[in-house]
Amino acid sequence: MKSYKSDVVIIGSGAAGLASAIEIKKEDLSVLIIERDKELGGITLQCIHNGFGLKEFQEELTGPEYIQRFINQVLDLKIPYLLDTMVIEITKDKLVYAVNNEEGLIEIQAKAIILAMGCRERTRGAINIPGFRPAGIYTAGQAQRFVNIEGYLPGNSYVILGSGDIGMIMARRLTWEGCEVKAVVEILPYVSGLLRNQVQCLEDYDIPLITSYTVTKIHGKDRVQGVTISKVDRNFDRIIGSEKFIECDTLLLSVGLIPENELTLNAGADLSKNGGPIVDNNLETTIEGVFACGNVLQVHDLVDLVSAEAQRAGKNAIEYINTRYGNDIPSQGKIKCIAGDNVNYIKPDFINREDLSKDVIFTFRVNFPDRRVQIQIKDEENNVIYKRKKVYVIPSEMVELKINFDKLENKIESDSIVIEVIPRPEVLIEEDEVL
Amino acid sequence: MTTIFDVLIIGGGVTGCCIARTLSKYAINIAVLEKDADIASGTTKGNSGVVHAGYASSREYVRRNLCIRGNKLYTQANEELNFPFIRNGSFVVALEDKQIKYLEGERKRGIEDGISGLELILDKEKIRYMEPNLTDDVVGVLHAPTAGIVSPYELTFALAENAAMNGVSFFRNEKVKRISRQNYVFKVKTSSNEFKAHNIINAAGLYAAKISKMVGLDYFDIMPRKGEYILFDRNALHLNKILFPIPTKVSKGILVCPTIHGNTFVGPNAQNITDKKDIATTEAGLKEILDGGRMLVPNLPTRASIRNFAGLRAVPYNSISDKIGDFIIDNTDVYGFINVAGILSPGLTSCFAIAEKVEEFLKLLGLELKIKEDYNPIRPKPQRFKDFSKAELDEKIKEDPTWGRIICRCETIPEKEILDAIHAPVGARTVDGIKFRCRPGMGRCQGGFCRPRVIEILSRELYIPPEEVTKRGEYTSFLVGKTKDRFMEITEREELE
Ligand SMILES: Cc1cc2nc3c(=O)[nH]c(=O)nc-3n(C[C@H](O)[C@H](O)[C@H](O)COP(=O)(O)OP(=O)(O)OC[C@H]3O[C@@H](n4cnc5c(N)ncnc54)[C@H](O)[C@@H]3O)c2cc1C
Ligand SMILES: Cc1cc2nc3c(=O)[nH]c(=O)nc-3n(C[C@H](O)[C@H](O)[C@H](O)COP(=O)(O)OP(=O)(O)OC[C@H]3O[C@@H](n4cnc5c(N)ncnc54)[C@H](O)[C@@H]3O)c2cc1C
Numbered sequence: 001m002k003s004y005k006s007d008v009v010i011i012g013s014g015a016a017g018l019a020s021a022i023e024i025k026k027e028d029l030s031v032l033i034i035e036r037d038k039e040l041g042g043i044t045l046q047c048i049h050n051g052f053g054l055k056e057f058q059e060e061l062t063g064p065e066y067i068q069r070f071i072n073q074v075l076d077l078k079i080p081y082l083l084d085t086m087v088i089e090i091t092k093d094k095l096v097y098a099v100n101n102e103e104g105l106i107e108i109q110a111k112a113i114i115l116a117m118g119c120r121e122r123t124r125g126a127i128n129i130p131g132f133r134p135a136g137i138y139t140a141g142q143a144q145r146f147v148n149i150e151g152y153l154p155g156n157s158y159v160i161l162g163s164g165d166i167g168m169i170m171a172r173r174l175t176w177e178g179c180e181v182k183a184v185v186e187i188l189p190y191v192s193g194l195l196r197n198q199v200q201c202l203e204d205y206d207i208p209l210i211t212s213y214t215v216t217k218i219h220g221k222d223r224v225q226g227v228t229i230s231k232v233d234r235n236f237d238r239i240i241g242s243e244k245f246i247e248c249d250t251l252l253l254s255v256g257l258i259p260e261n262e263l264t265l266n267a268g269a270d271l272s273k274n275g276g277p278i279v280d281n282n283l284e285t286t287i288e289g290v291f292a293c294g295n296v297l298q299v300h301d302l303v304d305l306v307s308a309e310a311q312r313a314g315k316n317a318i319e320y321i322n323t324r325y326g327n328d329i330p331s332q333g334k335i336k337c338i339a340g341d342n343v344n345y346i347k348p349d350f351i352n353r354e355d356l357s358k359d360v361i362f363t364f365r366v367n368f369p370d371r372r373v374q375i376q377i378k379d380e381e382n383n384v385i386y387k388r389k390k391v392y393v394i395p396s397e398m399v400e401l402k403i404n405f406d407k408l409e410n411k412i413e414s415d416s417i418v419i420e421v422i423p424r425p426e427v428l429i430e431e432d433e434v435l
Numbered sequence: 436m437t438t439i440f441d442v443l444i445i446g447g448g449v450t451g452c453c454i455a456r457t458l459s460k461y462a463i464n465i466a467v468l469e470k471d472a473d474i475a476s477g478t479t480k481g482n483s484g485v486v487h488a489g490y491a492s493s494r495e496y497v498r499r500n501l502c503i504r505g506n507k508l509y510t511q512a513n514e515e516l517n518f519p520f521i522r523n524g525s526f527v528v529a530l531e532d533k534q535i536k537y538l539e540g541e542r543k544r545g546i547e548d549g550i551s552g553l554e555l556i557l558d559k560e561k562i563r564y565m566e567p568n569l570t571d572d573v574v575g576v577l578h579a580p581t582a583g584i585v586s587p588y589e590l591t592f593a594l595a596e597n598a599a600m601n602g603v604s605f606f607r608n609e610k611v612k613r614i615s616r617q618n619y620v621f622k623v624k625t626s627s628n629e630f631k632a633h634n635i636i637n638a639a640g641l642y643a644a645k646i647s648k649m650v651g652l653d654y655f656d657i658m659p660r661k662g663e664y665i666l667f668d669r670n671a672l673h674l675n676k677i678l679f680p681i682p683t684k685v686s687k688g689i690l691v692c693p694t695i696h697g698n699t700f701v702g703p704n705a706q707n708i709t710d711k712k713d714i715a716t717t718e719a720g721l722k723e724i725l726d727g728g729r730m731l732v733p734n735l736p737t738r739a740s741i742r743n744f745a746g747l748r749a750v751p752y753n754s755i756s757d758k759i760g761d762f763i764i765d766n767t768d769v770y771g772f773i774n775v776a777g778i779l780s781p782g783l784t785s786c787f788a789i790a791e792k793v794e795e796f797l798k799l800l801g802l803e804l805k806i807k808e809d810y811n812p813i814r815p816k817p818q819r820f821k822d823f824s825k826a827e828l829d830e831k832i833k834e835d836p837t838w839g840r841i842i843c844r845c846e847t848i849p850e851k852e853i854l855d856a857i858h859a860p861v862g863a864r865t866v867d868g869i870k871f872r873c874r875p876g877m878g879r880c881q882g883g884f885c886r887p888r889v890i891e892i893l894s895r896e897l898y899i900p901p902e903e904v905t906k907r908g909e910y911t912s913f914l915v916g917k918t919k920d921r922f923m924e925i926t927e928r929e930e931l932e
Contacts, residue, residue: 001829036841086841097825099849101836105829123881128665128740130716135906135913145887152901152914177918221712222910238718249915262845265670 014042016294845878
């Protein structure tokens with residue numbers, strides 16, 4: 001068995017893995033990137049549409065263009081990486097086991113590990129659509145890979161279930177390929193992806209968007225022959241009598257992404273409700289010295305935010321190695337962050353008391369869209385410690401807050417805080433008057 | 436085909452393959468015909484995978500005895516064939532005091548009929564210790580320690596592989612259409628060939644009545660009865676025991692059960708239908724099984740479901756005995772034609788006992804059954820990445836680098852296991868064939884990651900273009916063409932001009 005040592009091992013070479021590797025290399029620590037695919041870059045390689053880099057580079061790039069800038073830096077900095085290599089296990093002692101077909105089993109002793117394995121797509125089973133199990137059912141990302149990377153068409157006429165970004169982008173992509181997209185069907189009363197994609201991918205191509213509907217049956221014993229869609233009520237229960245049949249030979253599912261958590265779980269890290277690991281404000285998981293960033297932590301809609309988060313993870317891993325690694329520094333306690341009204345989940349899950357003097361970056365998603373809201377943080381006694389106005393919130397856009405608690409008037413005394421998104425009090429009055 | 440087979444088995448389900456393997460020790464010439472692109476594509480693919488202890492059905496039914504005997508035969512068969520199987524034991528769960536009497540009766544009858552270890556447990560603490568996920572409402576259970584779980588299709592592949600190793604010929608994509616007879620030789624016409632045989636064994640599952648009618652034997656019918664299932668992610672729930680409710684007249688009820696690969700499933704319901712191809716799950720059915728399952732395990736992890744599926748029981752009506760729902764295993768009036776029909780539950784459990792019975796029939800028919808000298812009952816255990824220690828793994832990859840290329844990340848399946856599945860005797864030819872042999876696509880992502888890679892490997896190994904790789908045979912291809920076909924046409928034309 002080959003054994004190596006590296007200060008930091010990074011698992012995954014997507015936007016997250018590359019940005020954190022560059023950060024670490026700048027500090028002159030040794031770092032190794034391990035990637036199971038045959039090239040660096042991750043999911044962005046198959047996202048040949050534009051819309052990447054507006055924040056990071058103030059330019060509109062395609063996925064491959066965006067990631068190439070990071071790949072170039074990795075090459076310039078001579079950061080070592082292994083391709084076609086799958087990490088199969090990580091331990092609490094920060095041993096990383098990986099396999100590839102040239103070296104066999106590889107064991108790497110790291111001081112810190114950065115998890116950057118990305119996410120996976122939810123499948124038909126996860127949403128339990130009844131009916132036959134014919135060929136012709138794909139997740140949108142799978143179809144994207146077939147079309148953009150392998151050069152094959154999975155079908156001729158499509159229904160796309162779910163109006164997530166990948167689904168909408170694929171609706172346009174397939175139309176360009178001369179395929180027919182019969183409809184994008186969404187169970188919610190609104191599009192679940194970004195507004196920009198609704199306009200640029202569906203409306204511009206006259207692709208019908210059918211909201212408050214879902215697929216309730218798949219037809220075809222061998223190959224998909226069509227789907228039945230039904231209208232749903234507010235509780236997402238099917239309304240009997242609303243069924244419509246749509247003929248198609250392919251059903252694409254764009255019904256959500258979940259962090260890739262197999263390794264995280266097996267290593268013994270605790271997971272939070274969103275499927276990613278529980279982390280503190282340093283993006284450190286419940287295993288000391290193991291950090292997480294990018295889609296493995298939480299599903300991001302903008303790659304720019306992934307890169308920024310990954311740079312933070314990289315910096316924190318450096319700080320860990322330079323200060324805490326091998327030293328027993330007592331903790332001053334943790335403050336738990338709880339998702340309150342209209343907050344689906346919140347990262348970080350904990351804040352270290354000793355870090356209250358630093359900037360803490362919160363990221364979260366709301367459960368439902370709202371306008372003219374107030375985002376507030378309360379302690380256990382219901383004291384509002386922080387508040388901020390926002391014009392609108394929608395589930396498809398992650399919200400980011402940067403707060404330095406020591407600079408705030410109210411201090412956190414309690415062991416937990418609640419983050420909530422509520423209608424602005426004054427707006428309530430205004431609207432009452434209108435009514 | 437000029438060969439005249441001594442025995443021709445119609446149907447490549449667990450019944451047909453088990454008979455083939457059992458007979459393969461004899462110096463006779465055997466073939467199996469299967470209409471689908473792969474064996475184990477019928478009922479054998481969609482069932483509970485429980486090796487029943489044998490207490491449930493009534494004593495007038497042959498299936499009760501065959502089940503009890505079949506259960507016992509699993510031990511040796513498993514040692515020889517190395518398929519995934521364990522005896523983890525089952526509970527029949529009483530939720531009301533008055534049901535205890537029923538359990539006591541079943542225990543008594545079971546012990547009389549030779550089922551070992553049957554035990555009525557009323558100590559709630561002990562029950563919950565043995566199965567912590569069981570509902571608080573439990574008042575008692577009948578524990579059958581000899582009950583077990585098996586992977587029905589992996590059992591069938593093991594049977595077929597061993598049979599093929601011992602000389603049995605398997606023909607897939609051969610649908611039997613007509614049978615005629617001349618001078619004691621059956622002529623069996625399929626969609627594309629003709630086969631000749633002295634003896635025929637009809638193990639055609641749902642279509643057994645149709646095959647029987649081809650030789651003029653019209654004394655039973657097969658009615659499909661659907662059972663639906665939901666399968667949960669491995670990480671979501673882990674059960675020790677197979678959990679049955681008190682059975683009803685039509686079925687053993689909706690169970691909650693671990694699979695041999697560590698997942699949990701709930702199901703099946705029982706719905707009489709008419710279309711033998713209708714393996715669609717239904718909204719009402721999925722709700723019914725979840726409601727049923729919650730009676731036994733209240734906190735079913737509904738959010739962690741990874742797949743739903745259905746299987747069809749071949750429920751027979753025998754017009755001679757006027758019985759519904761018992762196996763029809765007959766040495767018929769048509770000399771040399773044996774019916775093994777209506778093999779509904781517990782057919783999987785009974786397969787080895789059914790094969791013994793067929794063996795006896797063939798002896799009665801005067802077929803000389805002499806054991807071959809070179810008969811090898813051992814089908815080696817397929818090598819699995821997951822079973823290796825780290826050091827072994829390292830060795831393996833050095834010997835063969837395809838051990839080091841992981842194709843399925845959910846189940847950690849390397850390319851080597853997929854190549855083995857393709858190149859095994861009666862190997863995989865379709866994506867489902869690979870999935871059922873070595874599990875890529877069975878995990879929580881259900882093929883999201885590995886499918887393109889599996890298609891690529893099949894295309895390479897079978898020398899066919901990717902568009903011709905199918906899910907499970909004709910009309911089930913995955914890809915409809917290349918993206919740039921149209922574009923290529925245009926540029927070529929331009930160049931010509
Ligand atoms: C289809 C799609 C369209 C998008 N469109 C846009 C857009 O228009 N604009 C925008 O700004 N953002 C977009 N995004 C979001 C953004 O691109 C992603 O959130 C971001 O690229 C994720 O980066 P990541 O590094 O976290 O994950 P990934 O890029 O998925 O990288 C994870 C890497 O880890 C590797 N890996 C996983 N497990 C292992 C293991 N065990 N061993 C070794 N390697 C492993 C994987 O092979 C992969 O390469 C899109 C995302 C998707 C999925
Ligand atoms: C919901 C459900 C749950 C069950 N649970 C259990 C259980 O827990 N334990 C247990 O012991 N049993 C169980 N069973 C029963 C068990 O699954 C069956 O007894 C067993 O699979 C029957 O196998 P078979 O080979 O007879 O039929 P099949 O698997 O259906 O095989 C018949 C084969 O014949 C082929 N064929 C048909 N017509 C032709 C033709 N014209 N030409 C060529 N080939 C043809 C078919 O394609 C098929 O492959 C269950 C069944 C169901 C439906």
